[in-house]
Amino acid sequence: MKINPVIRKISILPNSDICGTSTMLANLIKQTDFDAIIIGGGACGLMCAVQAGFLGKRTLILEKNDKVGAKILISGGGRCNYTNLYASPKQFISQNEHFAKSAFAQWTVDDTISFFETYGIIGKEKTLGQLFPQSNKAADVVKVFTELCHDLDQEILTEADVKSIDQVDGGFEVTYENKGKTINLYSSKVVIAAGGLPIQKMGATDFGLRIARKFGLTIADTAPALVPLTITGKEQQWYEQLSGNSIFCRVWNDKVSFEENILFTHWGLSGPAILQISSYWRPGEFIYIDLLPNQNIAQLIQCERETNGKKTLLNYLSGLYTRKFAEALNGYLPIEKNLASLSKTDLGAIDDLIHQFKVKPAGDKGYDKAEVMRGGVSTNELSSKSMETKKVPGLFFGGECVDVTGWLGGYNFQWAWASGFVIAQNI
Known part of the structure; x- marks a missing residue:
């Protein structure tokens, strides 16, 4: 049984930005003593923050864009096929076909369905097991996470362009720029949930891969997929x-x-x-x-x-x-x-x-027309049970930047939710 202690009806707050966080944080960091800093406010990063909050942990999401959930918002033609009823490790490509089994055992399709139902999103099945919100609004999916992050005291900073991550004093120093200012933060745990190379106009970069290489991790050859x-x-x-x-x-x-x-x-x-x-x-x-x-x-x-x-x-x-x-x-x-x-x-x-x-x-x-990236951080570098790197304790990778690529139709979201959940249990 997954822990979902915050149960309430989700509603849009007056004059609030359901996808951004300026009204939530006024772009201020209220504390620097976080259990983990999460790089990337996409599907994996948002789920990781929420699940960590359920466990009483404090996280900070640093998101480069002015809103979190950018790819969620455009998925499924703006409707967000947030999982697939038939998702299993068989629908995923990886150099290690068994790697995803642990994450999918810890966080199942039923867990995804239950999670979203708890917070007001009822699934509607379409072609080949794809599950969409009945409202057909991807923004409703993002709103679940932004409001839960607020309720669980998880902080999100948008327009935060992370420049470097360095090992210091048994942890990590994260350097980012926000509104022309360079800021350094320390955390004992860092989660890289920065996504893959598609789609550059939405802020996609090779940041996750560059950080992996910096720490000596092997990268499985990358290429556009679902393209x-x-x-x-x-x-x-x-x-x-x-x-x-x-x-x-x-x-x-x-x-x-x-x-x-x-x-x-x-x-x-x-x-x-x-x-x-x-x-x-x-x-x-x-x-x-x-x-x-x-x-x-x-x-x-x-x-x-x-x-x-x-x-x-x-x-x-x-x-x-x-x-x-x-x-x-x-x-x-x-x-x-x-x-x-x-x-x-x-x-x-x-x-x-x-x-x-x-x-x-x-x-x-190419990447601008691709749904996802194939390849990424080699699964040989990660613990399948925790998504922590074997070489660098405290450093985690999840979501699209890992060498686990799903079929079209909600499968990659299921991987993002599952890997985010797994990381949250271990940070």
Whole structure:
């Protein structure tokens, strides 16, 4: 049973900023004797502060932006898919596939659901287990944390740009800038919950990785994940003409497969299935697309031509896809032929293209279009039970900057909540 001692109905305070903390703190630090300083006011940092407060511990969050929860606020199109009913270690990528098991055992999906229900957020299930607030407002999720931090006497300072962290006297000196002033604070524990490299316009930096390197920690290779894929060269024009077309597909490689929509764009491919496979794709590799999953195109054509053999392949495919997409297949298939005229060779070509559409992406759209970062602080450097670094006692890493990357659809939030909870138990 998790400790949730502060139980009340969450309400918006008059004239308050539910996402920032200027009204809460007036940008003043009321004390410097904290059990831990948390760098980053995102999902992991906020959960860590609240859970520490439940245990009677005092924390300070230093957030670079003028508001906490920036990525929470834009997630799920501003609705925040704050967990996934099916989340388990199986949906996460890491050099150590077992690392996340301890955190997910300590803080489960049921714990997430119960936590938010306690503070007024009832989940609404959407596609593939994604859970959204019934209000469809990501701001409600952030408000839970800002108001709990206030109630639990956890302090948050926004516009605090941390410049350095140094080991001193059995603890850490944290140097940050706020409104033109340089300030030094001391704490025996420091939590790095600074997120990953996406999205720079929202303040994302490599700060967490730089601190890890400074203390001699290994970094698993980083790359954009859950990101659209690009097509260049002579094939780009074909994708451009289909921009805006969305098709339910099965997308796969030799590692994994996903059944969701793909979206053709003027620069390549996007949509949920493409974002999912991108986390498993590496430059130079192919991906494969079944444009008609769970059906057999050759069998469907055989049945159709028994009753309507004069129908052209173009008209038949236009019934399965958009006319524009069917017409775009002209360079690959004999779309002007009647169904009755299709040879075995024709049917084989149709089957291959529809069920094994082969794509070799040129690259991806980079961190500014990525949902998350793959890689990060190596799990070999951390205790799976506490998220504390093995080499530097008192230094913790959690959330996206750790080499644990989830699927699209609320999985990465579940990791953020779980790792934040685990750290709070150990600071």
